[in-house]
Amino acid sequence: MKPDEFLNVIVKRHTVRRFKAEPPPEADVAKLLEAAARAPYGGGSPPWKFVFTGDRAQIEKVGAALKAHQPDATEEFGAYFVHAPVLIAAAWKPICYPAREPPADLNDPQAWPKYREDITVGLLSVGHAIENILLAATALGLGAGYIGPSHGEFGFEEILSVEPPYRVCALIPIGYPAEG
Numbered sequence: 001m002k003p004d005e006f007l008n009v010i011v012k013r014h015t016v017r018r019f020k021a022e023p024p025p026e027a028d029v030a031k032l033l034e035a036a037a038r039a040p041y042g043g044g045s046p047p048w049k050f051v052f053t054g055d056r057a058q059i060e061k062v063g064a065a066l067k068a069h070q071p072d073a074t075e076e077f078g079a080y081f082v083h084a085p086v087l088i089a090a091a092w093k094p095i096c097y098p099a100r101e102p103p104a105d106l107n108d109p110q111a112w113p114k115y116r117e118d119i120t121v122g123l124l125s126v127g128h129a130i131e132n133i134l135l136a137a138t139a140l141g142l143g144a145g146y147i148g149p150s151h152g153e154f155g156f157e158e159i160l161s162v163e164p165p166y167r168v169c170a171l172i173p174i175g176y177p178a179e180g
């Protein structure tokens with residue numbers, strides 16, 4: 001690949017908020033997962049989990065959870081993701097290196113001073129993996145949205161079977177763009 005081709009993918013990437021109903025091929029969705037897995041991470045092992053779903057009922061449940069906890073979420077900026085044929089949830093955990101228990105509650109004010117390095121490395125790492133997904137989607141002619149951040153307050157974890165200490169920080173709807 002020529003350097004310009006890669007740079008063009010970076011330039012072309014933008015947030016897509018309207019999708020065609022047609023689902024992307026499974027092979028392309030698998031490539032997005034592979035792109036995420038290639039991202040750099042701190043702490044010795046990837047501190048992320050990505051849940052992919054094309055299950056309409058499950059995506060609608062995630063949408064309902066967002067609406068229930070954030071009634072002012074607009075169709076334009078937040079709730080639009082329910083119309084995408086595929087939803088990726090990005091989850092992360094504090095790295096807790098070398099071997100200590102992660103904080104039970106990240107909303108505990110004491111968690112940040114004690115675990116700030118673990119938290120920062122975990123979040124930076126999942127951010128790199130998310131960006132890889134966004135760029136890979138662009139390269140494949142797919143569109144990707146971005147809804148975040150979340151901190152466990154919406155209950156996405158239960159709907160998507162994300163076990164603690166992982167928590168969903170962002171939702172990435174994927175599909176063919178229905179906009180120019």
Ligand SMILES: Cc1cc2nc3c(=O)[nH]c(=O)nc-3n(C[C@H](O)[C@H](O)[C@H](O)COP(=O)(O)O)c2cc1C
Pocket residue numbers: 013014015016017076077078146147148149
């Ligand atoms: C951490 C983060 C949170 C975001 N949250 C939302 C969101 O809740 N809803 C939304 O429509 N876009 C969201 N976005 C997308 C941004 O609005 C978008 O990336 C920004 O406006 C730049 O536009 P572009 O992605 O088209 O270049 C988010 C992006 C990031 C990085």
